[in-house]
Amino acid sequence: MARRILILFAHPAIRRSRFNRVLIETARMVEGVTVHDLYETYPDFAVDPDREQALLLEHDVIVAQHPLFWYSAPALLKEWLDLVLEHGWAYGREGHRLDGKLWMQAVTAGGSERAYSPDGLNHWSIDELLRPFEATANLCRMVWQPPFVLHGAHLADAQEIDRAARAYQARLTTLRDGTPVRAVTP
């Protein structure tokens, strides 16, 4: 059966976005995808844990889509994690309500792929920088999926953005219908 996908979209300035705006509009057209715009829903950062937990339970795949900000996510996504993934609900002895759901990060970065190599300016790859999210997914017994990463967001032309949008659409379709990756954390 097709999996239901929830996209937690975290971009504080969507009107100024070139990349994420196209990606999220593409995602909206994929059947089975719910787009949840966190900055639109919670401009004051007052995340409602009950509402968010109910949404999570209605879906099988959680995708956090955001631009890379200071090697991590925009602040509202962190606030969301802090408030929604409660002890006794998402993890701990009492509750593992997210058990077995898939988690994927979809990230755009200003820096080039080379800048995120061992010899590059940022030294670590984005996969490595996303480890706190991977650890969070693991603690909640969710199944971490390889991140969907787009580098060089500032330099991308319309054709590259369009190619990226099609790749994102394909990845979402695989998450919906395909065999999930069973990543083994080293």
Ligand SMILES: Cc1cc2nc3c(=O)[nH]c(=O)nc-3n(C[C@H](O)[C@H](O)[C@H](O)COP(=O)(O)O)c2cc1C
């Ligand atoms: C506050 C802030 C922090 C950023 N930090 C990073 C960063 O750590 N690494 C990086 O490669 N790009 C960084 N960027 C660039 C954004 O990732 C880039 O502008 C974004 O991915 C482009 O997507 P958009 O067109 O949807 O806005 C940062 C941008 C802002 C505004």
